[in-house]
Amino acid sequence: MAFLEMKGVTKCFKSVTANCDVSLSVEKGEVHALLGENGAGKSTLMNILYGMYDQSEGEIFLNGNKVHIKDTKQAIELGIGMVHQHFMLIPALTVIENVILGLKENKMVLDLNIAAEKFKEMAKKYNMEIDPWTRVENLSVGQQQRLEILKALYRNAELLILDEPTAVLTPQEVVGLFDMVRKLTSEGHTVIFISHKLAEIMEICDRCTILRQGRVVATVAVKDVKNREELASLMVGKNVELVTRKKEATVGEEILKVEKLCAINQDKHPVLTDVTFSLHAGEILGICGVDGNGQSEMVKCITGLHKIKSGKYFIKSVECTHDTPKKVLKHKVAHIPEDRHRMGMIKNMNIEENLILMCYDQLPFSRHGILNWKWIDKHSEEICKTYNIKTPSIKEMAGNLSGGNQQKFVVGRELDRDPDLLIAVHPSRGLDIGATKYIQSRIVEERDKGTAVLLVSTELDELLELSDRILVMYRGKVMGIVDQKAATREYLGKLMAGITDI
Amino acid sequence: MIDGITSFLASDIRTATPILIAALGLVFSERAGIVNIGTEGLMLIGALMGVIGSLLSGSVLVGAIVAIAVTMFFSLVFAFFIITVRADQTVVGTAINIFASGLTITLNRVVFGVSTSVPKIDVFDRVAIPVLSKIPVIGEAFFNQSIPVYLAFLAVPAGWFVLQKTNIGLKLRAVGEHPKACDTVGINVLKTRYQAVLFSGLMAGLAGAFVSMGQLSFFTEGMVAGRGFMALAAVVFGNYTPVGVMFAALLFGAGEALQYRLQAANTGIPYQFLVMLPYLITVVAICMMTRRSNKPAASAVPYSKE
Numbered sequence: 001m002a003f004l005e006m007k008g009v010t011k012c013f014k015s016v017t018a019n020c021d022v023s024l025s026v027e028k029g030e031v032h033a034l035l036g037e038n039g040a041g042k043s044t045l046m047n048i049l050y051g052m053y054d055q056s057e058g059e060i061f062l063n064g065n066k067v068h069i070k071d072t073k074q075a076i077e078l079g080i081g082m083v084h085q086h087f088m089l090i091p092a093l094t095v096i097e098n099v100i101l102g103l104k105e106n107k108m109v110l111d112l113n114i115a116a117e118k119f120k121e122m123a124k125k126y127n128m129e130i131d132p133w134t135r136v137e138n139l140s141v142g143q144q145q146r147l148e149i150l151k152a153l154y155r156n157a158e159l160l161i162l163d164e165p166t167a168v169l170t171p172q173e174v175v176g177l178f179d180m181v182r183k184l185t186s187e188g189h190t191v192i193f194i195s196h197k198l199a200e201i202m203e204i205c206d207r208c209t210i211l212r213q214g215r216v217v218a219t220v221a222v223k224d225v226k227n228r229e230e231l232a233s234l235m236v237g238k239n240v241e242l243v244t245r246k247k248e249a250t251v252g253e254e255i256l257k258v259e260k261l262c263a264i265n266q267d268k269h270p271v272l273t274d275v276t277f278s279l280h281a282g283e284i285l286g287i288c289g290v291d292g293n294g295q296s297e298m299v300k301c302i303t304g305l306h307k308i309k310s311g312k313y314f315i316k317s318v319e320c321t322h323d324t325p326k327k328v329l330k331h332k333v334a335h336i337p338e339d340r341h342r343m344g345m346i347k348n349m350n351i352e353e354n355l356i357l358m359c360y361d362q363l364p365f366s367r368h369g370i371l372n373w374k375w376i377d378k379h380s381e382e383i384c385k386t387y388n389i390k391t392p393s394i395k396e397m398a399g400n401l402s403g404g405n406q407q408k409f410v411v412g413r414e415l416d417r418d419p420d421l422l423i424a425v426h427p428s429r430g431l432d433i434g435a436t437k438y439i440q441s442r443i444v445e446e447r448d449k450g451t452a453v454l455l456v457s458t459e460l461d462e463l464l465e466l467s468d469r470i471l472v473m474y475r476g477k478v479m480g481i482v483d484q485k486a487a488t489r490e491y492l493g494k495l496m497a498g499i500t501d502i
Numbered sequence: 503m504i505d506g507i508t509s510f511l512a513s514d515i516r517t518a519t520p521i522l523i524a525a526l527g528l529v530f531s532e533r534a535g536i537v538n539i540g541t542e543g544l545m546l547i548g549a550l551m552g553v554i555g556s557l558l559s560g561s562v563l564v565g566a567i568v569a570i571a572v573t574m575f576f577s578l579v580f581a582f583f584i585i586t587v588r589a590d591q592t593v594v595g596t597a598i599n600i601f602a603s604g605l606t607i608t609l610n611r612v613v614f615g616v617s618t619s620v621p622k623i624d625v626f627d628r629v630a631i632p633v634l635s636k637i638p639v640i641g642e643a644f645f646n647q648s649i650p651v652y653l654a655f656l657a658v659p660a661g662w663f664v665l666q667k668t669n670i671g672l673k674l675r676a677v678g679e680h681p682k683a684c685d686t687v688g689i690n691v692l693k694t695r696y697q698a699v700l701f702s703g704l705m706a707g708l709a710g711a712f713v714s715m716g717q718l719s720f721f722t723e724g725m726v727a728g729r730g731f732m733a734l735a736a737v738v739f740g741n742y743t744p745v746g747v748m749f750a751a752l753l754f755g756a757g758e759a760l761q762y763r764l765q766a767a768n769t770g771i772p773y774q775f776l777v778m779l780p781y782l783i784t785v786v787a788i789c790m791m792t793r794r795s796n797k798p799a800a801s802a803v804p805y806s807k808e
Contacts, residue, residue: 087683093676100672103687110669
C-alpha cells in the first residue's frame, strides 16, 4: 500500500484546467520527483495536497485512509509539510516566532523560551545552527530554506513537499540540501521534490512522475532512466536537444568598458564595489552569482537606471557614466530586462504598442509627433513572424500571451534595433525548454553577428553553455573572471559563495 | 506657576485621552494590515450614541456601552467590505466618514431638535485616587481624572503585552506582514483581521464617548474635529507600538491643551490661528517621522487565497 495516493484529481481555475485526472502514488521513505515545465500543474497539485486549494474532483488517500483536506491546518495535522518556492516566512519576526506561528498547542501567553530550546535541539540533530532569536530578515536564503524545513519538522511533518527548492541556492547549498533530504528519508520521512532541473532529479530522486499540461505523462523509476534527454522528451513531449551549439568566438573591438563602478542602494549600503571589466564585440560575457549579489544593480547602472556613486563606464569609448537611459539606448544598446512584467513590457497595452516603446519618436515610426500606424502595423507583423511569436493578432494585449511568447517579443523588439551591445538578464527565466532553447540560440546568433553580449543568469548550466567568459559576483564585488573552457561548476560555486582561496 | 504646570498636565492628559484610546485600537488593526481611515467617523458616531444612551438610561456607563456597540456594528460593515469584498480601504473608510457626518447631524436634530438648551446628562466624573492624587504637582494631573483616562493609560502596557507576548498578538503581527505565509501554517487570516477591525471599532467607540461625555458633556455636530485622523497620525508617529502611540497622543494633546491656554491668555493672536495649533503639530510631527520600521509589509493590501 502506498503512503500517499492521489486519484483522478482535477482542478479548474475559472476556464483553465490546471490539473486533469492526475493520479500520483508515493511510497513511504522515498524521494519522489514531480517533473514538468512551468504551468504543467506541479505546484497546483501540491497546493491541493497541502490544502491551499480545494480540488474540483478526485480523491486523496494517506496511509490507505481517504482524507479530504479542506485547509492547511488539516494538512499539517495529517503530517504534511510544504516548503514553498517563495518562502512562507515573515522577515520582520524572529526565527522562533516564525517556527511556532499558528501552532495549535500555543497557549494564550506564549512561552518562547521552551519552544526555542526544543527548536535548537532539533536544529542540532540536522547539523544546522540557527539562532532562534534573530529576525528572519537577517538570514541568508539558504538558512531560510533550512528554517522552512525545520518549521515543517517542528510540526511533525512526515511528508515533506519541496517546491523548486534549488532555484535560489548556490551549488554548495544544493549539496547541503541533498544531504539533508537523504537524512530525512533515512529516518522514514517521505519527500516530494518538485523540479524542472533534470540533473537534480537524476541525483536525488527514487521515482519521478512527469506532468505535462496538467496531465500525468508517466511515472518512472529514476534508476531505469538512461539519460537526461529521456526525461526531457517525456516532459516536453518531443525529442529535445539540450545543448545549444556554438562555434568559436571571433572577438572584435572593445564595446563596453566598466571601471571601478560603485553604487549604493536606498538604505545607503554599498551594492557595487569597484566593478571593473571589459566586453568585446563577438563575445558573450556571463555574469554569474546568487540572486541579489549586485548583478541587477550593475545592469541598472550600465543602462542608466541606477545612480552611479563613483567609477565610470564607456560604450564604444564614449563615456556614458551619467547618461539617461534614453541616451544610453542611442549607443545601440539593447536590454532584455530581468523582470519582463515589471520592466520589459506593459501588460495592458497591445503587442504593437509594446514593440514601439523605444522608437516611437523616431522615423519611420512617427513624424512630427504623429505615429505612422500603417508602417508600425507592417513592422510589427514582421517581428512576430521573424521571432516566431504566437499570437492571435498584433492587437492582442501583451498580458494575454504566454510567458514564452512575451519574452520572445521583448527579445524581438530589442534585437530588431540591431544592437552593438546586448544586455540580457535572466533571458530564459520561467520559460519552458522550447522557448529557452529558442532564445538562447538567438543570443548566440547575435554574438556570431559581432554583437557584444552581457548575459546575467543564475542558472549555471545556461552560463556554462553560452558564455565565452564568466564573471562571478559576490556581494557587489567581482570575484573573478574565468574563461569558459576553464570553468567548472565547483569552481564557480566557490566563487559564488565568496571563497577565493581555492 | 506650579498650579499652571499642574493644570496644563491635567489638560494635556485629558485631551490626549481620546486620541490615545482610538490610536491603541488602531495599532492593532494597522498591525494586522488594515488602515482604518473611518476612525474619525466611528468616533463621531460613538460620541452621539454615548450621549443618547446616557440620556435615555441616565447612566454614563450605559451610554459608553451603547457607543461601543454601535461603532462595533459599523466596524463590522467596514470589515465586511474591506476584508470579505476586498474593497479599497481608503474608499470605504472615507465613505464611513461621510456617512457618519451625515448620520450624526440628522440623528442629533431628530433626537434633540434644534433647541439651544442642552439637556443635562450623566457624564464621566473625576475619580481621585486616594494618596496618589495628593502628590504635589503631578498628583492632581495624573490621579484625579475620569475612569476612561485611567483605562487608556493602563491599556498601554496591556496592549504591548498582548501584541508582543501572546498568541493572538503574534498572529496579528504576522497577518499584517505576510498573510499568505499565515495561511500556510493554518491561521485564518480573514478571521484574525475581522477581530482586529472590531477591536479598533470598540476603541473608537469609547474614544468618541469620551469626547462627548468626558471632555465635554454634550454632543455638537462634527465635535470629533479630526481627532480620529490625529489617532491615525499617532500610530505612524508612534511607530505602530502602544508606547510610541502614547507619547504621540500626549504630544498632539499638548497642542490642544496649549491652544486652550493661549486663547485664555489673551495674546492678541487671532484665535483661528491658535485653533490650528494641534493640527499643525500633527502635520509637522508626521513629516519629521520618516523611520517607519514597524510598518507592516502588507498594509492596506486585501488578502485572497487564489
